[in-house]
Amino acid sequence: MASLLSVSCWLLTTILKLDTTRYCPELKSEKEHKALFIFGDSLFDPGNSVYLNTTRLASTYWPYGEIFFKHPTGRFSDGRVAPDFIGMHAAIFAGLPMLPPYLKPGHQRFTDGANFASAGARVLMPSEAYIDLRGQLGFFKNVVKSLNQELGNIKSKIVLNNAVYMFSIGGPDYAALIDQNPNITESYKNLFVKMVIGNLTNALKEVYSLGGRKFAFQNVGPLGCAPRKRIDYDNCNEDLSSMARQHNIALSAALDGLKEELSGFRYSIFDYYHALLNRAHLPNEHPNTLNRLDDRDERVKRRANKRKPSFFSGPPYVALMPITR
Ligand SMILES: *[C@@H]1O[C@H](CO)[C@@H](O)[C@H](O)[C@H]1NC(C)=O
Numbered sequence: 257m258a259s260l261l262s263v264s265c266w267l268l269t270t271i272l273k274l275d276t277t278r279y280c281p282e283l284k285s286e287k288e289h290k291a292l293f294i295f296g297d298s299l300f301d302p303g304n305s306v307y308l309n310t311t312r313l314a315s316t317y318w319p320y321g322e323i324f325f326k327h328p329t330g331r332f333s334d335g336r337v338a339p340d341f342i343g344m345h346a347a348i349f350a351g352l353p354m355l356p357p358y359l360k361p362g363h364q365r366f367t368d369g370a371n372f373a374s375a376g377a378r379v380l381m382p383s384e385a386y387i388d389l390r391g392q393l394g395f396f397k398n399v400v401k402s403l404n405q406e407l408g409n410i411k412s413k414i415v416l417n418n419a420v421y422m423f424s425i426g427g428p429d430y431a432a433l434i435d436q437n438p439n440i441t442e443s444y445k446n447l448f449v450k451m452v453i454g455n456l457t458n459a460l461k462e463v464y465s466l467g468g469r470k471f472a473f474q475n476v477g478p479l480g481c482a483p484r485k486r487i488d489y490d491n492c493n494e495d496l497s498s499m500a501r502q503h504n505i506a507l508s509a510a511l512d513g514l515k516e517e518l519s520g521f522r523y524s525i526f527d528y529y530h531a532l533l534n535r536a537h538l539p540n541e542h543p544n545t546l547n548r549l550d551d552r553d554e555r556v557k558r559r560a561n562k563r564k565p566s567f568f569s570g571p572p573y574v575a576l577m578p579i580t581r
């Protein structure tokens with residue numbers, strides 16, 4: 257069957273000059289094959305945290321996973337997380353399978369990419385409870401080694417050059433900072449943002465030096481308005497949200513700088529901060545979300561009252577409470 261298919265693909269493309277990728281996806285060349293490498297926190301974590309040898313995570317309990325997988329997978333979401341959708345549906349990746357957690361035992365096809373994201377992951381602070389950015393970068397280097405072994409350096413470089421590198425990172429750094437230092441000074445805040453962005457920039461340069469060219473960022477969300485903060489502070493925590501905004505401005509500037517400095521470096525930023533805030537401010541314009549969020553709102557509050565601190569964070573199903581009540 258496979259050979260029949262290849263013969264007809266050959267006919268279609270060589271004799272009839274039709275578009276190979278459209279008719280014969282299995283004939284995509286290495287040049288066209290796009291891998292997806294994911295770095296980040298709970299918003300992108302497909303369950304790596306489950307394989308860390310730390311205490312059992314909230315995301316391994318019902319109702320996480322309920323609407324898609326029907327059971328908890330370690331994703332902090334009631335269904336899939338953003339990279340699951342992008343790999344499967346974005347046209348340039350069409351045909352990529354859902355990437356498993358990098359830490360999941362067993363063989364993985366790294367020509368498709370890998371997902372290193374880990375709930376709670378920070379840029380600055382290593383911990384046993386998550387894989388910090390440096391740790392994720394270390395795993396990526398292992399993947400590069402195995403690609404070199406598997407494909408040889410030249411083909412491996414093509415895969416790495418064409419791949420897209422997606423990041424969602426920084427939120428947990430600021431959340432922890434403000435939690436632990438409620439009266440932090442403005443000058444320390446500025447310094448902290450500089451350190452986060454400085455370390456992130458260095459990580460991006462390393463990915464670039466290994467062949468990475470296309471970077472996709474989800475910026476940091478309105479952290480101070482996360483349901484748990486709204487419960488703790490009885491409203492949005494403006495200190496925290498302003499740190500997120502400061503980070504996002506610095507991130508844009510840093511990426512612009514890298515684009516100037518590194519030839520072939522390309523990036524895009526999804527403005528998660530405003531996308532999410534708009535849903536909370538204008539619930540009526542997002543009716544489908546609102547219905548679900550009403551339930552979630554109640555559930556999150558009940559949970560918080562039972563001191564079980566967890567909430568759904570997989571976009572766009574985030575348990576947002578409408579801000580105008
Ligand atoms: C967790 O523990 C197991 C068994 O001791 C070990 O094989 C595995 O490498 C550990 N995982 C991590 C991420 O440290």
Ligand SMILES: *[C@@H]1O[C@H](CO)[C@@H](O)[C@H](O)[C@H]1NC(C)=O
Nearest residue numbers: 434435436437438439440441
């Ligand atoms: C922070 O400042 C507030 C008021 O300025 C004060 O009531 C509170 O005790 C301070 N908290 C800490 C941890 O220093």
Ligand SMILES: *[C@@H]1O[C@H](CO)[C@@H](O)[C@H](O)[C@H]1NC(C)=O
Nearest residue numbers: 380450451452453454455458
């Ligand atoms: C990276 O973070 C550390 C703190 O963990 C800081 O001392 C260092 O200056 C940062 N590096 C850059 C380039 O900002």
